[in-house]
Structure formats: structure tokens, C-alpha cells
Amino acid sequence: MRKRVNLGAGEALIREGEKYKCMYLVEDGWLLRARFLPGGTRQIVNFALPGDFLCYNMLMFERSEFDIVARTPVALWELETKSFRDMMTRHPGLAEALMWSNAHEEALLAERVVSLGRRDATQRLAHVLCEILARLQLIEKHDGDTLLLPLLQEDFANILGLSVIHIVRVFNRLEQMGVVKYKSRRVQLVDLEKLRRVAGFDGEYLYFSKRNDVRAPF
Amino acid sequence: MRKRVNLGAGEALIREGEKYKCMYLVEDGWLLRARFLPGGTRQIVNFALPGDFLCYNMLMFERSEFDIVARTPVALWELETKSFRDMMTRHPGLAEALMWSNAHEEALLAERVVSLGRRDATQRLAHVLCEILARLQLIEKHDGDTLLLPLLQEDFANILGLSVIHIVRVFNRLEQMGVVKYKSRRVQLVDLEKLRRVAGFDGEYLYFSKRNDVRAPF
DNA sequence: CGAGGCGTTGACACCCATCAACATGGGTGG
DNA sequence: CCACCCATGTTGATGGGTGTCAACGCCTCG
Known part of the structure; x- marks a missing residue:
């Protein structure tokens, strides 16, 4: 029923316009879902971490609207699926x-x-850092005061709809404010409370708050 | 199993931070899902049209992260649900x-x-107009060359992350280009092909393209 | 006929993009 | 072990797109 797939960093799981082959469950690694636009710019819509499903709307759509690219080496489970109705039973x-x-x-x-x-x-930058921290904590892939990310400043730019150059400036500002420090894919969380305040971050939307009867099923 | 609910224009179905009561299916009318931010700005995340479900993540979350407000008079079906697993069977x-x-x-x-x-x-403006047109066609609520919308220019601003004043300018520009004309909640589609070109619109993502075995189940 | 919601215009300011150039640093091959 | 190289990060100057503010016009509805 399930088959493993591995991708190297930079390899694409699927490209925009390609037909879906199957659904996947991420076991390890980071993937980015992105669109290239005429003009050469790029927008990252999403990133997938361990525990996330990919290509689930193959149940509805024939072709992918986005590239899905491995940002790190990635391990996936291929899920055999015919239809959602079949899956439900x-x-x-x-x-x-x-x-x-x-x-x-x-x-x-x-x-x-x-x-x-x-x-x-x-x-924006503060907020996405809070989001990443929360998601990593949710899958128990974080401890200490430093986030280890595979994201380049260019990735932050493409996630946040900004230019690379401006990401540099914003990281500088956050460092001067004593909030975080970025150094080659490491984000040191200097003052987490301040980070949340800057971001206006409310983590509720990530934690499935108080519905104790519901848990992540993986 | 099902109960009807009606809302007047401007009434809220639920507010940010409130507990979900149940799921809904929109039978008629437009609703906006929005967040107010400190500083008084507002971002509309989404709008719901007939056939759309609302509050379905009550299955996972206890409280809503957004306001859901009726933009027009609205008719809804309340759906009785305990859990997704129960629903599946x-x-x-x-x-x-x-x-x-x-x-x-x-x-x-x-x-x-x-x-x-x-x-x-x-x-952005051209694109969201394409999206609205496509969605209205999908539910067979559009014909002719004019879109009848309940959206004010202020709503467009809050959907597109722009200021009201700039929406005015952009509508002017689109009118000068001979693309569309906005007049008191009516958008006349002067040149649809040009509109799509300006937007870089690819409607595939709305139509569940070529999976003929899948249809909207309503 | 008045009032208020909505739309419009122009002047000005600011955030962020663009461009060009330079710094750094890790990896690779000699 | 060093030299080189290319990806990545950084800085400053300049410009454009968009926001803000203030004021005015239009239209609808009571």
C-alpha cells in the first residue's frame, strides 16, 4: 500500500502543469510549494514539514498549479489512493x-x-518566524533558542512577497531591536516574547486550541 | 438534521474568538471572512458564495480566527455534526x-x-474579478457582460491588501485601458480577454480541470 | 430636502523595489 | 593546505508604487 520516495535537495516532486501521480505524506525534510510568474519573480505559497500531506487535491484536480520542490533531502511515503470515497471506507x-x-x-x-x-x-518576517517555531514544536523538531532552517533569505523573500535586499534590512532591524539574529540559516531567538509582540502573533490557529478530543493523527 | 438560518446584510455569523456552534452550507448570498488588526485595518481572507461550506474547521478548532459577516441577506443550512469520523460513516x-x-x-x-x-x-484587481466571474459561472449565477456584486470598493481594498483610494485609481486605469468599468457595485466586462491577460489569469485552478469523474457534489 | 454612505481627486510622504557593486564563506580541486 | 569560485549575504543610491490626509461630489434613502 505504501512506498517510500526520496528526493535530494533541490529536486522537484512535481512541477506546475504536470499531472499528479499520487498523494504523499512527508516523513522527513522541508519542501516548498511555489509558482513562477512571468517576469521571473517567484512566490512561495506554502512549505511542508514532516507530517504534512502533499498533492491531496489530486482527488479533485488533474494537474498541479504549483511546483513542489525539496529544500532539503526529503523522505516521503507514497499513498495509494483512488478516490476520497474509496479512502473513507x-x-x-x-x-x-x-x-x-x-x-x-x-x-x-x-x-x-x-x-x-x-x-x-x-x-511579516516576525510572524513567519513565530509560525515556523510553532510548527516545529508541534512535530517536536525544535529545542533550544536557535531555529535551524533550510531557508535562505531569498526563500524568506519569496514567502513574504518582499525582495531579498529588504529581507536583509528587516533582519538587521530585528537584530538592532534585540529580537532575533540571522546567521547562515540559523535564527537565534533572542527575545521570543518581543518577537511575538512585533508579529502580533496568536498561535491558537496552529494548535487546534482547546478541542482536546481532536489530535493530529500522526 | 438540517435547519435553516437567515442573516441580514451586515450581520455576523460568528466573530473572531467566538466558539463555533455548527457548520453551515450557504444557500444564498455573499459572506466575507475577515480579520481586524490592531491599527484599525482589516483584511478579508475569503468570501463565501452559494454552495460553499462555512466553519468546517470546527471539527478541529474550538474557536474562529475570523469574523464571518453577511455582505448581503444570506440563507444558510445548519449542518448537524459531531465529528468528521461520524460524518464519514x-x-x-x-x-x-x-x-x-x-x-x-x-x-x-x-x-x-x-x-x-x-x-x-x-x-490583483483584474485577477480577483476573473476569479469572481469564474466562481459565479460555476454556480450559474452569472450571465451577460456585467458582474453584479455586493462588494464596495472598500471591500476590494480589504480583499486585495490595498487602500480604498488606490482601488479608485486602479479602476480608473482599467477603464482607460478599456478592460472593465465599475459603477456602484456593477462591473461591466468591456474586454474579457484583455482582463484575463492583464491578470495573468489561468482558470484551471477553479474548474477541477479535466478530472471528469469528479464533480461538485451540490 | 437633508443626511450620510460611497466614490473621487490631488498633494505629499513613505515603504519597499531595483540596480550596481562589494563582502563573506564554504566547497572544490590542485 | 591553499587558491579559487560561486552562492549567499550586504550596503548605498535612487525611483516607483502605494498609503495617508483633506476636501469635495454624487447618489440613495428616509
Whole structure:
């Protein structure tokens, strides 16, 4: 039923316009879902961490609207699926997990829309750092006061709808404010409380707050 | 199992921070899902049209992260739900429809992220008009060359992450270019091909392209 | 007929993009 | 072990797109 797939850093799982082959569950590594636009710019819509599903809308769409590219070496499980209805009867746990994942991702995207629409560069960067921290804690891939990320400043730019050069400036500002320090893919969390305040971050949307009867099914 | 609910224009279905009461299916009218930010600005994340589900992540979250407000008089169906697992066994068709709706919404949000991140004001406005047209056609609520919308220019601003004043300028520009004309909640589609070109619009992500075995289940 | 919501215009300011040039540093091959 | 190189990060100057503010016009509805 399940097969493992491995990708090297930089390899694409699927490209925009390609037909979906199957669904995946990320076991290890980071992936970016992105679109290239005429003019050469790029927007990263999403990033997937261990525990996230990918390509689940193959159940609805024939082709991918985005590239999905490994940012690190990645290990995936291929999930054999015919239709969602089939999945519900044969693997209800999987169907539920998928629904969970979908809702989670929707919450992340909604929050990103808020950031891109109404927060300035400093707030955006602070906010996405809070989001990443929260997600890493959720899958127990974080401890200490330093975030180890595979993200370049260029990636931050493409996630936040900014230019690389401006990311540099904003990191400088945050460092001067005594909030975080960026050094070659390490973000040192100098003052987490201040970071949350700058971001206006409310982590509720990530934690499935007080519904104790619901848990991440993986 | 189902109960009707009606809202007047401007009434809230739920407010940010409130507990979810149940899920809904929109039968008629437009609703906006929005967040107010410190500073008094507002970002509209989403809008719901007939056929869309609302509050489906009550299955995962306890409280809403956004206000959901009726933009027009609205008719809704209240859906009785305990858990997704329960729903899968007792109402598999509903579970499937929900999954469909969720994937659809995710696609819309992803495209909005691209717009807010990397498209300028003109492209954004053109793109959202294309999106609205496509969605109205999908539910067979559009014909002719004029879009009848309940959206004020202020709403466009809050959807697109722009200021009201700039929306005016952009509509002027689009009118001078011979693309569309806005007049008191009517958007006349002067040159649809040009509109799509300006937007860089690819409607695939709305139509569940060539998967003929899948249809909107409503 | 008045009022208020909505739309419009112009002047000005600011955030962020663009461009060009330079610094750093880790990896690779000699 | 060193030299080189290319990816990545950094800085400053300049410009454009968009926000802010203030004021005015239009239209609808009571």
C-alpha cells in the first residue's frame, strides 16, 4: 500500500502543469510549494514539514498549479489512493488525517493572506518566524533558542512577497531591536516574547486550541 | 438534521474568538471572512458564495480566527455534526463534499497568496474579478457582460491588501485601458480577454480541470 | 430636502523595489 | 593546505508604487 520516495535537495516532486501521480505524506525534510510568474519573480505559497500531506487535491484536480520542490533531502511515503470515497471506507483514519491536514493548511494560508495584505515587512518576517517555531514544536523538531532552517533569505523573500535586499534590512532591524539574529540559516531567538509582540502573533490557529478530543493523527 | 438560518446584510455569523456552534452550507448570498488588526485595518481572507461550506474547521478548532459577516441577506443550512469520523460513516456524501469544498478553498487561498505577494495592484484587481466571474459561472449565477456584486470598493481594498483610494485609481486605469468599468457595485466586462491577460489569469485552478469523474457534489 | 454612505481627486510622504557593486564563506580541486 | 569560485549575504543610491490626509461630489434613502 505504501512506498517510500526520496528526493535530494533541490529536486522537484512535481512541477506546475504536470499531472499528479499520487498523494504523499512527508516523513522527513522541508519542501516548498511555489509558482513562477512571468517576469521571473517567484512566490512561495506554502512549505511542508514532516507530517504534512502533499498533492491531496489530486482527488479533485488533474494537474498541479504549483511546483513542489525539496529544500532539503526529503523522505516521503507514497499513498495509494483512488478516490476520497474509496479512502473513507477503506482507510477512514487516513481520510480523517487528510481532513485535519487540509484544515491546518487552510488556517496557515489564511494567516499568510493577512500578513501579505496588511502587515509590513517587519511584522511579516516576525510572524513567519513565530509560525515556523510553532510548527516545529508541534512535530517536536525544535529545542533550544536557535531555529535551524533550510531557508535562505531569498526563500524568506519569496514567502513574504518582499525582495531579498529588504529581507536583509528587516533582519538587521530585528537584530538592532534585540529580537532575533540571522546567521547562515540559523535564527537565534533572542527575545521570543518581543518577537511575538512585533508579529502580533496568536498561535491558537496552529494548535487546534482547546478541542482536546481532536489530535493530529500522526 | 438540517435547519435553516437567515442573516441580514451586515450581520455576523460568528466573530473572531467566538466558539463555533455548527457548520453551515450557504444557500444564498455573499459572506466575507475577515480579520481586524490592531491599527484599525482589516483584511478579508475569503468570501463565501452559494454552495460553499462555512466553519468546517470546527471539527478541529474550538474557536474562529475570523469574523464571518453577511455582505448581503444570506440563507444558510445548519449542518448537524459531531465529528468528521461520524460524518464519514453516516453521511459519506457530505464528507466528500466537504473535502471538495476544502480543496477548492485552499486553491483560492493559494492563488490569493500569489496575488498579494507578487502581483501589483492592477493585476490583483483584474485577477480577483476573473476569479469572481469564474466562481459565479460555476454556480450559474452569472450571465451577460456585467458582474453584479455586493462588494464596495472598500471591500476590494480589504480583499486585495490595498487602500480604498488606490482601488479608485486602479479602476480608473482599467477603464482607460478599456478592460472593465465599475459603477456602484456593477462591473461591466468591456474586454474579457484583455482582463484575463492583464491578470495573468489561468482558470484551471477553479474548474477541477479535466478530472471528469469528479464533480461538485451540490 | 437633508443626511450620510460611497466614490473621487490631488498633494505629499513613505515603504519597499531595483540596480550596481562589494563582502563573506564554504566547497572544490590542485 | 591553499587558491579559487560561486552562492549567499550586504550596503548605498535612487525611483516607483502605494498609503495617508483633506476636501469635495454624487447618489440613495428616509
